[in-house]
Amino acid sequence: MIGAPVDVPGATIEPAARARAETLRLPLDARRARRGGPAAVAARQRARLAALVDHARTRSPFYRQLYAGLPERVEDPALLPVTGKAALMGRFDDWITDPAVTLERVQAFVADPALIGRPFPGAHATYAVATTSGTTGTRGLFLLDDHALRVASAIGARLLSSWLRPVALPRLLAGRGRVALVVATGGHFASAAAAARLGATHTDTAGGAAGGGRTRVFDVATPLPELVAQLNAFQPAVLAPYATTAALLATEQRAGRLRIRPALVALAAEGLPDGEPARIAAAFGSTVGNSYAATECPFLSYGCREGWLHVNADWTILEPVDADHQPVPPGQPAHTVLVTNLANRIQPILRYDLGDSVLQRPDPCSCGNPLPAIQVHGRTADLLTFPTPSGGTITLTPLTLSTRLDRLPGIALFQIEDHTDRTAAAPATHARRRSRADLEGRTPRAGRSARHQRAAARHRSPRQPRPAACDRRQVPARPATGALNRLKPTHSRLGHGRRRG
The missing domain is CATH 3.40.50.980 (Rossmann fold)
Known part of the structure; x- marks a missing residue:
């Protein structure tokens, strides 16, 4: 029945037959939700939110404490307190719903490049591990269970059929x-x-x-x-x-x-x-x-022919809010957005402050898709253009540089800025020497062609401007692209940092 509570498995071993059945059922349910319109989507939201809240406060000591005093059944996200990456990462071991998964074990896992893409073992299940770079001030370590990955695959089929x-x-x-x-x-x-x-x-x-x-x-x-x-x-x-x-x-x-x-x-x-x-x-x-997503919820939305992004609201709750986390009416830009991932149970994401500015469309989208439509004002990235010794130019994506910095120990936060001055570099620490050597020497070909540009590391925290359109990516000093002149590492408690994928 459309809108009935969904049996979402937790961190347990599922029989192969049940996993196969769910793999077939999820795409069918996604199609039924869209055809059923807003009422069918809302019914799924309520049922899945109630099941997730019950699971979170049963399995997670963090949520058990946070949700003390709430009604026995919660179908309205507004009843829940807001969470964020800093608070959740600070209580990582209490946040996780599988007691065999600890921050120490996950840190050791991501520190080994040989384990990239391999499943992380828990008590009765394995998980995919993803990480974020900490552009909002805190690095994140996130796990996805098999059910969340199957939901992502089902949503992927929805994207392909739309595009x-x-x-x-x-x-x-x-x-x-x-x-x-x-x-x-x-x-x-x-x-x-x-x-x-x-x-x-x-x-x-x-x-x-x-x-x-x-x-x-x-x-x-x-x-x-x-x-x-x-x-x-x-x-x-x-x-x-x-x-x-x-x-x-x-x-x-x-x-x-x-x-x-x-x-x-x-x-x-x-x-x-x-x-x-x-x-x-x-x-x-x-x-x-086009799509808009995050490591915390990799199946948030997908684009339509009219240029809007449609939220996969049967598996995601997206709440545009102001600076006080109060609802923002459709048609007005939000200060930030609260995200609830209704699929992932190993590491529940409930009313999570993502930090992006969005605008929700106040009327139905002219493409005919009944799912909520948004525009995102808070995700941009500039191409970086370097002059070469021969008088030409070479253009790199910011990720080409940042992914190399992410692999280096001792760097928690960094920032790529466009500067035209020639300020002398500060005395190099070990982390700064490593980052400079990696960019100038190890980045194949492109890095060597830009070697004459200075990678001057500054030992202070990156600037964190928070305009109305909050940029969770590289923050350019000027809107134009330009040469990389400064990298600003700080020390990390988490060791290796990684970018959002």
């Missing part, structure tokens, strides 16, 4: 369904973890691929000429890069160096200036799909 049209079928067939994920592979990112569950193979920066699967992961830090050569050899039917990487690849496609014919370019992670999605679509002659 792809019958006219794309010839390209899908020509590409034999091959999917290229151009993501950060140097840490335990949500994208890498999900790719591992899909059986994806990884292509290293030397051009070799581990296996021949239809889904392949390409490292975003690969020098652009090598990445272009790898994609030309792979010929994907679906290209799924970070948004700024897609912008660079579109330029390569227009120049004739990249020669692929994807049926779909699925953007993720970052915002782009107006007009860039259309330029990318024209370069590849394909549909461009």
Whole structure:
């Protein structure tokens, strides 16, 4: 029955038959929710929220304490207190609902590069591990259970059915369904973890691929000429890069160096200036799909042909609020947004302050999708352009640099700024020397071509401006792109930090 309570498994071993049945049931339920309209979606929200709250205060000491005194059954999120990354990470062992999972064990796990993409063992189940960079001031360590990954797969089918049209079928067939994920592979990112569950193979920066699967992961830090050569050899039917990487690849496609014919370019992670999605679509002659998500909830929303993002409200509760966490009416920009992930039970995310500014559409979207529609004002990333010694330029995505810093110990927060001055660098600590050496020496080709630019590390915390449109990514000192001049590391209690995937 539509709207009936959903049996969501916790952190226990599920029989294979039950897992297969759920894999089949979830996409069907997602379709029924959309066809049933707002009433069907709201009914699912209420039932799933009540089940999640009950699970959280039964299994999590943190939530048991936080929710003391609440009604026995909670179907209205407004009854719940607001949570945030700093408070939850500070009580990590009490937050987790599997007592075998501890902060110490997870830290040791993510510190070993050999374990990237592998499941983390709990008491009776295994989990995918994802991390965030701490652009809001606190690094995050997040686990996803199998149920959450299956929900993400079901929502992925919803995205593809919305973005792809019958006219794309010839390209899908020509590409034999091959999917290229151009993501950060140097840490335990949500994208890498999900790719591992899909059986994806990884292509290293030397051009070799581990296996021949239809889904392949390409490292975003690969020098652009090598990445272009790898994609030309792979010929994907679906290209799924970070948004700024897609912008660079579109330029390569227009120049004739990249020669692929994807049926779909699925953007993720970052915002782009107006007009860039259309330029990318024209370069590849394909549909461009956009999405807005977070490590805390990787299936938040997906874009429509009218340029709006539709919230997957049957599995997510998204609350635009003001600075006092009071509701903001549709049509007005929010100061921040509270997110509830209704699928993941190992690490419950309930009324979580994500820090992004959104605007909810006050009327039904003209595309016909009944799910709530939003615009996101708080996610942008600039391309970084460096002059080369030969008089030319080279353009990098911020992730190309930041993913390398994420791998270095001793750096908790960093910031990429555009400066034109020539301020002398401060005396280097070990962490600053490592970050400078890594950017100038280890970043293949692109880093060496920009070596004459100064990476001057400053031992103070990065600036954290909080305008109405809160940027959870790199904060440029100026709106224009420019050379990297300053990196500002601080020391970390968590050791290795990783970017959001």
